[in-house]
Amino acid sequence: MPARGSAEWKGDLRAGGGTxxxxxxxxxxxxxxxxFEDGPGANPEQLIxxxxxxxxxxxxxxxxxxNGxxxxxxxxxxxVWLRPVDGTPTITKIELTTVGVVPGVDDATFQELAARAxxxxxxxxxxAGVGEITLDATLAS
Known part of the structure; x- marks a missing residue:
């Protein structure tokens, strides 16, 4: 099943806007x-x-x-971190932080399955082209 999205930009880079x-x-x-300036509205990196x-x-x-x-x-x-690389905006890092409430699993198994996921x-x-994707996985009690 294909997923769909669309966007339209009007105007130049700094003064224009899009939906x-x-x-x-x-x-x-x-x-x-x-x-690029933490202003109001959304951005593609938030969607990612x-x-x-x-x-x-x-x-x-x-x-x-x-795992049962x-x-x-x-x-x-x-x-999602967007930083300039050689003068070009680039997604350089993604940090995943997850908390699971999982009865009956030990932390070692939880960590192993998190890494596999x-x-x-x-x-x-x-x-996969992002330079660094980190994961902090916490098993809640």
Whole structure:
């Protein structure tokens, strides 16, 4: 099943602005200020962060369930870092932080499955060109 999104930009880079949609229910405005100056609005890196957090949470939950220890919950935050590299804006790092409430699993297994989910989720695989993707996984008691 293909996933769909679209965007339109009007004007020049600094003064212009754009709108985007992702699927049927996600839409927003973006601008130079929202992307590079922490101004109001959204930016593509936020969409990547949300996609990565969602994909990882699903993949990790599936691995935990396959281990016979289905989670009560897996909550993941993602931070995407956009930095200049040789004068070009580049996603240089993604930090994943996840907390799982998982009855019956030990921390070593939890960590192993988290690492496998990070390596195997489709969004992680699509982002393989990012220089560094970190994972901080906490098993909540």
């Amino acid at each position: 985007f949609t992702a699927g049927d229910s996600i839409s927003g405005d973006y601008s130079f200020k929202s992307r 962060a949300g996609a990565h957090a969602a994909c990882f949470s699903m993949a990790f939950s599936n691995m935990l369930a396959g 220890t289905p989670p009560d919950s897996v909550k993941t935050d993602a931070v 990070k390596a195997g989720c489709p969004v992680s695989r699509a982002l």
